[in-house]
Amino acid sequence: MALEDIQNRIAKAEADAGRTPGSVKLIAVSKVQPLDRVEAVLEQGHRIFGENKVQEAAGKWPDFRTRYDGIELHLIGPLQSNKTRQAMELADAIHSVDRPKLAKGIARIAQELGSCPDLFIQVNTGEEEQKAGILPADADAFIAECRDLDLPIHGLMCIPPVDEEPALHFALLAKIAERNGLDGLSMGMSADFESAIALGATHVRVGSAIFGDRVPPAG
Numbered sequence: 001m002a003l004e005d006i007q008n009r010i011a012k013a014e015a016d017a018g019r020t021p022g023s024v025k026l027i028a029v030s031k032v033q034p035l036d037r038v039e040a041v042l043e044q045g046h047r048i049f050g051e052n053k054v055q056e057a058a059g060k061w062p063d064f065r066t067r068y069d070g071i072e073l074h075l076i077g078p079l080q081s082n083k084t085r086q087a088m089e090l091a092d093a094i095h096s097v098d099r100p101k102l103a104k105g106i107a108r109i110a111q112e113l114g115s116c117p118d119l120f121i122q123v124n125t126g127e128e129e130q131k132a133g134i135l136p137a138d139a140d141a142f143i144a145e146c147r148d149l150d151l152p153i154h155g156l157m158c159i160p161p162v163d164e165e166p167a168l169h170f171a172l173l174a175k176i177a178e179r180n181g182l183d184g185l186s187m188g189m190s191a192d193f194e195s196a197i198a199l200g201a202t203h204v205r206v207g208s209a210i211f212g213d214r215v216p217p218a219g
């Protein structure tokens with residue numbers, strides 16, 4: 001089975017890197033997947049999932065939560081400010097905190113709700129125009145700003161550019177996290193999660209290698 005195969009590869013990568021067994025969390029990225037594939041993975045006992053759109057997550061996870069205990073939902077896509085509250089009510093973790101305005105909005109809503117999801121700050125390690133994330137040069141100041149807002153910052157997240165060696169980006173992210181005293185590293189996807197684990201990933205986000213190729217929405 002694909003899920004079991006990925007779990008075995010994660011365990012091997014942990015061992016090869018001298019990491020504690022079980023120290024890497026597998027986030028099964030279920031965006032755009034048919035519901036029966038997601039259900040099959042739930043039936044196999046997996047409970048940690050990732051979605052990149054608030055709307056799409058809202059359409060499937062409240063229902064799954066009524067039928068399966070212990071679901072942990074991670075939002076991993078860019079977050080529009082007007083969706084902040086909905087995202088915070090829906091998710092256990094948000095991996096895409098990437099600008100002061102969003103951080104301030106999260107802090108305000110956390111006060112109202114009396115709770116806040118675990119947060120990761122997304123760093124645009126490749127400094128790509130079209131990609132979300134704080135620039136590496138601005139990361140230290142932004143992390144400090146989030147801490148001043150009392151946000152529960154768990155770690156950093158990155159998505160390397162498609163045409164570059166991902167290990168360089170994973171190493172850069174790990175370095176920024178270390179100098180800021182952050183433990184969490186959300187990095188590594190289907191094609192490169194083993195390399196990410198070797199460089200310290202605590203959360204890998206794996207979609208197509210578990211569920212199969214994403215089925216584009218009809219129409």
Ligand SMILES: *Cc1c(COP(=O)(O)O)cnc(C)c1O
Binds near residue numbers: 029209
């Ligand atoms: C879709 C997505 C993934 C999973 O990608 P795969 O290549 O299918 O494993 C991981 N992270 C983010 C942010 C994504 O949007």
